[in-house]
Amino acid sequence: MKICIFGGNGFIGSSLAKTYINNGHKVFVYSQTKINKNLNFKNNYKVNYNEKSFAKILKKNFDLIYFLSGNSNQETSKKDIYYDLETSFLTFVELLEASKKSKSKSRIWFASSVVVYGVNNKPLREDFELNPVSNYAIIKLICENICKFYSKNFNLNIGIMRIFSTFGPGLKRQVVFDTIRKIRTLKNFKVIGSGNEKRNFAYIDDQVKSIMLLTKKFTKPRGEIFNIASGKTFSIKQILKKLIKISNKNVAYTYTKKRRSFDTKNFIANNSKIVKIIGKQKYANINNALKKTFDSF
Amino acid sequence: MKKTILFGGSGFFGPILLKKYPNIISVGRTKPPKGVKNTHINISNLNNLKKLDQIKFDKVIFLIGSSNHHIINKNINIGIKYNFDPMIKIMEYLKNKKIKKFICFTTILLYQNNKSSKKVSETNRTNPYENNYIFSKHLLEEVVNFYKDKVPSIVVRLSNIYGYSKLKRPDLVPTLMQKVFKKKKINVWNDKPVRDFIFAEDAADAVVKLLNSKFTGVINLGSGESNSVKKLINTISKYSNKKIGTLNKKVTGPYKFLTNINLLKKITKWKPKYSLEKGLLKTYNIMKNY
Numbered sequence: 001m002k003i004c005i006f007g008g009n010g011f012i013g014s015s016l017a018k019t020y021i022n023n024g025h026k027v028f029v030y031s032q033t034k035i036n037k038n039l040n041f042k043n044n045y046k047v048n049y050n051e052k053s054f055a056k057i058l059k060k061n062f063d064l065i066y067f068l069s070g071n072s073n074q075e076t077s078k079k080d081i082y083y084d085l086e087t088s089f090l091t092f093v094e095l096l097e098a099s100k101k102s103k104s105k106s107r108i109w110f111a112s113s114v115v116v117y118g119v120n121n122k123p124l125r126e127d128f129e130l131n132p133v134s135n136y137a138i139i140k141l142i143c144e145n146i147c148k149f150y151s152k153n154f155n156l157n158i159g160i161m162r163i164f165s166t167f168g169p170g171l172k173r174q175v176v177f178d179t180i181r182k183i184r185t186l187k188n189f190k191v192i193g194s195g196n197e198k199r200n201f202a203y204i205d206d207q208v209k210s211i212m213l214l215t216k217k218f219t220k221p222r223g224e225i226f227n228i229a230s231g232k233t234f235s236i237k238q239i240l241k242k243l244i245k246i247s248n249k250n251v252a253y254t255y256t257k258k259r260r261s262f263d264t265k266n267f268i269a270n271n272s273k274i275v276k277i278i279g280k281q282k283y284a285n286i287n288n289a290l291k292k293t294f295d296s297f
Numbered sequence: 298m299k300k301t302i303l304f305g306g307s308g309f310f311g312p313i314l315l316k317k318y319p320n321i322i323s324v325g326r327t328k329p330p331k332g333v334k335n336t337h338i339n340i341s342n343l344n345n346l347k348k349l350d351q352i353k354f355d356k357v358i359f360l361i362g363s364s365n366h367h368i369i370n371k372n373i374n375i376g377i378k379y380n381f382d383p384m385i386k387i388m389e390y391l392k393n394k395k396i397k398k399f400i401c402f403t404t405i406l407l408y409q410n411n412k413s414s415k416k417v418s419e420t421n422r423t424n425p426y427e428n429n430y431i432f433s434k435h436l437l438e439e440v441v442n443f444y445k446d447k448v449p450s451i452v453v454r455l456s457n458i459y460g461y462s463k464l465k466r467p468d469l470v471p472t473l474m475q476k477v478f479k480k481k482k483i484n485v486w487n488d489k490p491v492r493d494f495i496f497a498e499d500a501a502d503a504v505v506k507l508l509n510s511k512f513t514g515v516i517n518l519g520s521g522e523s524n525s526v527k528k529l530i531n532t533i534s535k536y537s538n539k540k541i542g543t544l545n546k547k548v549t550g551p552y553k554f555l556t557n558i559n560l561l562k563k564i565t566k567w568k569p570k571y572s573l574e575k576g577l578l579k580t581y582n583i584m585k586n587y
Contacts (some may be wrong), residue, residue, distance in 0.1 A: 079388060093373070094375065138439070139442040141439060145425070149426045152426045
C-alpha cells in the first residue's frame with residue numbers, strides 16, 4: 001500500500017511509519033514543524049500545510065492517509081487555544097478541502113483523543129455524550145465534527161480514532177514518561193493528582209497494530225469513530241508502584257492531590273467496537289511494556 | 298447597575314433591538330444606523346476586546362456572524378471565519394469576566410432532518426451536517442457549550458426573522474420589500490412553503506426577557522405561528538398594490554417547517570405582539586420612507 005502520514009515524526013506517527021515500512025509498504029511522512037533525522041525515513045518532508053500543498057501531495061493517490069499532525073501538548077493548548085486552532089483545526093480543514101476538490105479516494109484517518117469524552121467515570125463508549133474540559137479537547141471535538149461533515153457531504157472516506165493513553169519508548173510527555181524521569185533523576189518527588197485516577201494504558205506497539213488492522217479492515221469509513229485502546233485499566237498509583245519496582249530504587253513521593261485543569265479523574269475504555277472489527281488481540285504484558293519503556297531512557 | 302452590551306449593532310437585527318432598548322451599549326467596528334441613539338463604543342476587531350474593560354457590563358448580546366447561507370454554502374471557510382472564529386474570540390475574552398449572561402444566535406434549520414410536519418422543539422434531534430451554513434452554526438454551538446461553566450450562555454435557535462432594514466439581505470421579506478418599491482414584476486421562487494415568521498421587534502423583546510431570566514442552554518425563538526409564503530406575498534401585495542407571482546420552482550428544504558416555542562413562553566412569559574399582517578404593515582410603512 002501507499003501510505004501518507006501527516007505528523008509521522010511524532011510518537012505514534014513514527015511508530016506507525018516504521019511498522020508499515022518494515023512490512024514492505026511505501027510510506028511518505030510529512031511534518032509542519034520539524035523532521036527528526038534520526039528516524040532515517042526515505043520520504044520525510046517538512047511542508048507548509050495549506051490547500052495547495054495538500055493538493056500536490058494528494059496527487060500521489062495514497063491508499064491511506066493518517067492525520068496525526070497538530071499540537072499534542074495539553075499545556076500549550078491551555079495557554080493558547082489559537083495555536084491549536086491554527087496547527088490542528090485549520091490545517092486539517094485545508095486537507096479536507098483539497099481532498100474534496102480533487103475527489104480523493106484515499107481513506108483518511110484522523111487522530112482524535114480520549115480527552116473529547118471529558119468528565120465521565122464509566123467505561124467510555126463511542127456514542128457517549130461528550131463534555132470536553134480542555135482547549136485541546138474542544139479542538140479535537142471540532143475536528144471530529146469536520147470529519148463527519150466532509151465524509152457525509154462530499155463522498156470522502158474519513159474515519160476517527162479516539163486514541164487512549166499510549167506509552168512506550170520515545171514518548172516525551174505524559175504520566176509514564178514523567179514518572180520514569182522523576183524516578184531516574186530524583187530521590188523525592190511529587191506526583192500530580194491523588195494516584196487514584198484511572199487510565200486505559202496501552203503500549204505503543206499494541207496501539208499501532210490495532211490502528212493498522214482497523215484501517216485495513218474498515219475500508220469505507222464515513223465519519224465512524226473508534227476508541228483505540230487496550231481495554232486494560234490501571235490507576236496512576238499502580239503504574240507508579242510498578243515503575244519503582246522496575247527501577248530497583250528507593251524513592252519517596254507525595255501526591256499533589258490537586259489535578260491540573262485539563263485532567264479528569266478517569267479515562268476507562270470500552271474497546272468493544274474496534275474488537276468487533278479487528279478481533280480480540282493479545283496485548284503486551286504491562287510489566288514488560290513498562291520495563292521496555294524504562295530501559296529505553 | 299451593570300450594563301448590557303451588544304455586538305453587531307449595524308446588522309439587521311441589532312439596530313431594531315438597540316432602538317427598542319436605548320440603555321444597551323453598542324460595541325463594534327461599525328456604528329448603528331442613523332436614528333439609533335444608543336451609546337456606541339468602537340472596537341476595531343475582535344482581537345481588540347480589552348478595550349471593553351472600561352465598561353462595567355455583565356450581559357452580552359452577540360449578533361456577530363453571518364446568516365448569508367448562499368455564500369457560506371459555497372465556501373466553508375467563510376462560515377468558519379464569520380461564525381466560528383468570532384465565537385472563540387469572544388469566549389476567550391469573557392471566560393474570566395464573570396458575566397451573568399451571554400446570548401448568541403443560531404438557526405432552527407439545525408433541526409432540518411425533521412421529517413414530520415410537527416413543530417420542532419429543543420428536544421428534537423439536530424442534523425448539523427446538512428450544509429456548510431448549518432454546520433458553521435453547529436460549530437458555534439459546540440464552542441458555546443464548551444465555555445458554559447465560565448460563561449453562562451443562551452443559544453437562541455432563531456426561526457425566520459423579518460423586519461425593516463436598509464441593508465441588502467438575501468432573506469425573503471427585505472428582498473421583497475426592496476423590490477416592491479422599485480420593480481414592476483416580482484416573483485418568489487415558490488409560494489407553498491410554510492414557515493414560522495417572527496417580527497424583529499417581537500424577537501427583541503424575547504431576547505431581553507431571556508437575558509434577564511435564569512435560563513441557560515439552547516432555546517427556540519419564533520412566533521409559534523405557521524404562515525405560508527403565499528399569505529406573506531398576498532399581504533405585501535395588498536399593502537403595496539404590486540402583484541407578486543410565484544415561479545413554482547422546486548424547494549430544497551422542507552415545505553413545512555415550524556417552531557415550538559413552549560419553552561420560551563414558559564421561561565419568559567413572553568408572547569409575540571405582532572401578527573404577520575401587523576408586522577409586515579409596520580415593515581412596509583417604515584421601508585416605504587427609506
